[in-house]
Amino acid sequence: MGGRGRSRRTQRKHFRDGRENVWKNNDNKSEPQQQNKESSNWQPFVAENAAFNEYYKEQGIVRPEEWDAFMECLRNPLPSAFRINSSSQFSMDLKSQLQDEFTKSLQIAGEAEGIKSLPWYPDNFAWQSSFSRMQLRKNKSLERFHEFLKQENEIGNITRQEAVSMVPPLFLDVHRDHFVIDLCAAPGSKTFQLLEMIHQASEVGSLPSGMVVANDVDVQRCNLLIHQTKRMCTANLVVTNHEAQHFPSCHMKKNHENVSELGMTQLLFDRVLCDVPCSGDGTLRKAPDIWRKWSVGMANGVHCLQLQIAMRGLALLRSGGRMVYSTCSMNPVENEAVVSEILRRCGGSVELVDVSTELPQLIRRPGLKSWKVRDKGVWLASHKDACKHGRSGIVPSMFPSGQAHLDTSDDTNENPGAEINEDGNSNNNGDVDVLVPQVSSLPLERCMRFVPHDQNTGAFFVAVFHKISQLPVLQTKSNKHSRERDSDSDEKVKQGEDKDVNETDVSNADAGVLVKQGEDKDVNEEAIPVKESDEELLDCNPSKKLRVESPNKPKSRAEKANDKRKLQIQGKWFGVDPVVFFKDDAILTGIKEFYGIKESFPFNHHLITRNSDTNHVKRIYYISESVKNVVELNFLAGEQLKITSIGLKMFERQTSREGVSTACVFRISSEGLPLLLPHMTKQIACASPADFKHLLQYKSIKFPDLVDDGFREKVSTLSLGCCVVVLNKDNEGSSDPPVVDRSTIAIGCWKGRSSLSVMVTAIDCQEMLERLLVRFETKSGSSDINCEEAANVDDAQVKEVSETVTTSDDVEVNKE
Numbered sequence: 001m002g003g004r005g006r007s008r009r010t011q012r013k014h015f016r017d018g019r020e021n022v023w024k025n026n027d028n029k030s031e032p033q034q035q036n037k038e039s040s041n042w043q044p045f046v047a048e049n050a051a052f053n054e055y056y057k058e059q060g061i062v063r064p065e066e067w068d069a070f071m072e073c074l075r076n077p078l079p080s081a082f083r084i085n086s087s088s089q090f091s092m093d094l095k096s097q098l099q100d101e102f103t104k105s106l107q108i109a110g111e112a113e114g115i116k117s118l119p120w121y122p123d124n125f126a127w128q129s130s131f132s133r134m135q136l137r138k139n140k141s142l143e144r145f146h147e148f149l150k151q152e153n154e155i156g157n158i159t160r161q162e163a164v165s166m167v168p169p170l171f172l173d174v175h176r177d178h179f180v181i182d183l184c185a186a187p188g189s190k191t192f193q194l195l196e197m198i199h200q201a202s203e204v205g206s207l208p209s210g211m212v213v214a215n216d217v218d219v220q221r222c223n224l225l226i227h228q229t230k231r232m233c234t235a236n237l238v239v240t241n242h243e244a245q246h247f248p249s250c251h252m253k254k255n256h257e258n259v260s261e262l263g264m265t266q267l268l269f270d271r272v273l274c275d276v277p278c279s280g281d282g283t284l285r286k287a288p289d290i291w292r293k294w295s296v297g298m299a300n301g302v303h304c305l306q307l308q309i310a311m312r313g314l315a316l317l318r319s320g321g322r323m324v325y326s327t328c329s330m331n332p333v334e335n336e337a338v339v340s341e342i343l344r345r346c347g348g349s350v351e352l353v354d355v356s357t358e359l360p361q362l363i364r365r366p367g368l369k370s371w372k373v374r375d376k377g378v379w380l381a382s383h384k385d386a387c388k389h390g391r392s393g394i395v396p397s398m399f400p401s402g403q404a405h406l407d408t409s410d411d412t413n414e415n416p417g418a419e420i421n422e423d424g425n426s427n428n429n430g431d432v433d434v435l436v437p438q439v440s441s442l443p444l445e446r447c448m449r450f451v452p453h454d455q456n457t458g459a460f461f462v463a464v465f466h467k468i469s470q471l472p473v474l475q476t477k478s479n480k481h482s483r484e485r486d487s488d489s490d491e492k493v494k495q496g497e498d499k500d501v502n503e504t505d506v507s508n509a510d511a512g513v514l515v516k517q518g519e520d521k522d523v524n525e526e527a528i529p530v531k532e533s534d535e536e537l538l539d540c541n542p543s544k545k546l547r548v549e550s551p552n553k554p555k556s557r558a559e560k561a562n563d564k565r566k567l568q569i570q571g572k573w574f575g576v577d578p579v580v581f582f583k584d585d586a587i588l589t590g591i592k593e594f595y596g597i598k599e600s601f602p603f604n605h606h607l608i609t610r611n612s613d614t615n616h617v618k619r620i621y622y623i624s625e626s627v628k629n630v631v632e633l634n635f636l637a638g639e640q641l642k643i644t645s646i647g648l649k650m651f652e653r654q655t656s657r658e659g660v661s662t663a664c665v666f667r668i669s670s671e672g673l674p675l676l677l678p679h680m681t682k683q684i685a686c687a688s689p690a691d692f693k694h695l696l697q698y699k700s701i702k703f704p705d706l707v708d709d710g711f712r713e714k715v716s717t718l719s720l721g722c723c724v725v726v727l728n729k730d731n732e733g734s735s736d737p738p739v740v741d742r743s744t745i746a747i748g749c750w751k752g753r754s755s756l757s758v759m760v761t762a763i764d765c766q767e768m769l770e771r772l773l774v775r776f777e778t779k780s781g782s783s784d785i786n787c788e789e790a791a792n793v794d795d796a797q798v799k800e801v802s803e804t805v806t807t808s809d810d811v812e813v814n815k816e
C-alpha cells in the first residue's frame, strides 16, 4: 500500500548546512566550482594537513607504498550511495528501474558504470553511483536521476547513505524477533536499516515480534532521527533521549506482582549498536572542512566517552547477544584502544567475534595491534610517558597494553621519557617505550578497518562483540570519588526520586571495575575497593546528571502560568509529553464500529497518545506487542525512559470544512493504513484504474465524474467521513471487502456530501502515479491507468480538496 512517509526538508536543513555542501568551497579541481569567489568570506578548502599526515604515517594505518593512493582517494569527493528500503512495497519496482533504466542511461560513454549495486550488500538493495552529491546537484544530465533519488528518499523508498555506513548493522545479524538498541542513533540511517531488518518478510497486516530503541543525547538530532524513521511507518520503534553511557536499566522491582504477566523484568537487548560519536576523519571525503580542523586532540578527547558508551551497551546486552562498536574515524585511540579496554574490563564474559567469513565480498583490513598516542605534539608510547609529561588527559586505556603507570613520584626528573617532538625529531633519552611501541596480545586483527581506496568509500571501523555471560560485577567504590557520587545519589533520593537501579548502574558502568564474576549477582550488592587507575578513567569524562522532574519541587511562576499545558507535563520528564495508554472505550468502540475492525486485530491495549487529557486527544498511535511490553515495563520501573517518539500514527482527529458530520471523527492516517487495512471490513471501496488515477491527479472528484458505475455506487453506500479507496488492479469484480496482499495499493480518502477527496500528501500522490504508470505500462503496453479519461474531467470541475487534510509534514515528535 502506498502512502509512506510525511516529510519536509526544513528539519534537515540545518544539519545539512552543517555537514554537507562543504565541497562547494573546495578548491579541489575534481569538482566544478560553483561558488561565487567574489564573496568576501570565501575560503578554499585545502585538502592537506601536515599533522594528519605525520600522525597516520607514524601509526602505519596503510603501508608506506599505499600512502599516495590513500591520500589521493581521500581528496576526492565521495560517490553518493543509497539503499532501497527492502520493506517498501515498491522495492522490486525500484530495483528494476535502477537495473533497466538508470544503469543504461547513466553509463558514461566508454567509461565505468554510472551506478552499480554494491556486491557485498544482500539482495542488490544497496547502490553506489559514480557521482558525488555536488555533481548530482549541478550536472544537468543527471537531473532526472537526482530527482528520482530525492523523491524516493523523501517517501522512504530509499535511504541515501554512505556505503561504509551501511556496514555496522549488517554485522549485527538482526532477526525479526530481536530487541535492538541503537545507542547513538541520530540522524538515523542505521536505525532505518535496523528497522528494515526487523520488518523483513513481514506478512501484510502483521508486525514482527522484535523492536528497536533508537537513542540520541542531542535533542535537535533526535528530531532528525524521528523525521528519518517516520518514513519507515513502523509501530516497533521507540525513540529516546538519554546520554547513552547513562541509558537507564529500566527494570522493575523484584517480586513485583506483574512480573509474570509481562514476561520480562528488565529491558535487555539481543542486539546493541554503538555507532559512537567520534572525531569523524573517515568522513573527510564528504566533509572536507575536517582537513582544516583535524588535530590529534579530537580523538583523544572522545576516547573515554566512547568507552563508557560501549561498556553501557554491553551492560544492556543479553548474554548470548551481539554488539557492534563502530566509528567513522581512522584513529586507533578511538578504535582498537576502546576495543582492547572493553576486552580487558569484561574478562572472559565478552569476546571479539571473528567475522572474516561474513560478507566475503566486502573488502576489509584487520585491526591494528600496535599504535602510539600523541598529545600536544609529543609521541607517547606508554602511559608511563604520559605521566612523566604530566598529561592528565591521557589515560592508560589509550595504549595497547592498557596498563597504568601509577608511580610518578620519583622518576619524573630522573627519566623524563622518550618522545618525538613536534618537528618529528627524536628526543629519545634511551627509554625503549617509544622506539618499540607496545604490541597488544589481544585478537585485534578481528576488528575491521575500511579504508577509502579499497572500494572507493569513506573510512570506517567496526568491531563485533559476543556477550558470553553476565559482565563481571561492577562495583560501587569505597574511596572519595565514590562518596561524592553517593552523595549525589542521596540528594536525588531526598528529592523524592526512588533510588533506582539506573543511577547505581550508571556509576558502576562508569567505573567499569573488574571483580570476580558472580552468577545472578545484582550490580548493587557488593562493594569492593577499586584501584586508583580505574578512578582516573572514570573521571576522565564526567557526565551530566539525568534531568528528572522532582514532584516536590516548588513551581516556578512560568510553570504556574502554564496551567493549560499542565496535563501535558505530568510525565516524569520535563518538556516531553507523557506516554498514555488510550483507553476511552466510547471512542475506541466508535472507531472499531465505523471501520469494521475485526476482533482478531490486537487493538485496545495497543493504542497510546501523548496527552493525559483524553478529551482533547488529536492523534492516536499504534504500538506493537513488543513496544507495548516495553512501555508497561517502563511504567512499572518508574518511567525510566525519556521517550520522545513512539509507535505509528494510526488515527488523527479530523474536522470538515464542509461541516459534514461524520460518525467517527478519527480518520486513518496514511502511515497506519497499510497495517490496518487487512483488518478492516467497512468504509472500503475498490476503484477502477481510471478512477484511481483521477483521484491521484485531481485530489478531489465530484461523484458524477467518477468513471466507473460500480465504484460510484459503492461510494454512495459509504458513511460520510474517512474511507479507503483500493485500486482494483485487474479491473475485474473484487470481493467486498477486498482481499489485501503485499501488492495492494490503497489510499485514505474523505467522502464529503458531493465529492470524494484524497487524504494523501502531494508527493505521495505523485509517487504512486509514477509507479502505477510504470507497472501498468509494463504489463499491457497500453493500460487503463494510462488512459486519457482524465482529459474528460474538466479541470474547472475539479475543485480543491474541500476538507481539511491535516498532514503534519514536519518532524512530529509525538506531541499533542
Ligand SMILES: C[S@@+](CC[C@H](N)C(=O)[O-])C[C@H]1O[C@@H](n2cnc3c(N)ncnc32)[C@H](O)[C@@H]1O
Residues within 6 Å of the ligand: 165, 183, 184, 185, 186, 187, 188, 189, 190, 191, 215, 216, 217, 218, 221, 242, 243, 244, 245, 275, 276, 277, 278, 305
Ligand atoms: C556517529 S553519529 C551517529 C550516526 C548514526 N548512527 C547514523 O547512522 O545515522 C553519533 C551520534 O552520537 C550522538 N551522541 C553524542 N554523544 C552522545 C552520548 N553521550 N549519548 C548518546 N548519543 C550521543 C550524537 O548526537 C550523534 O548523533
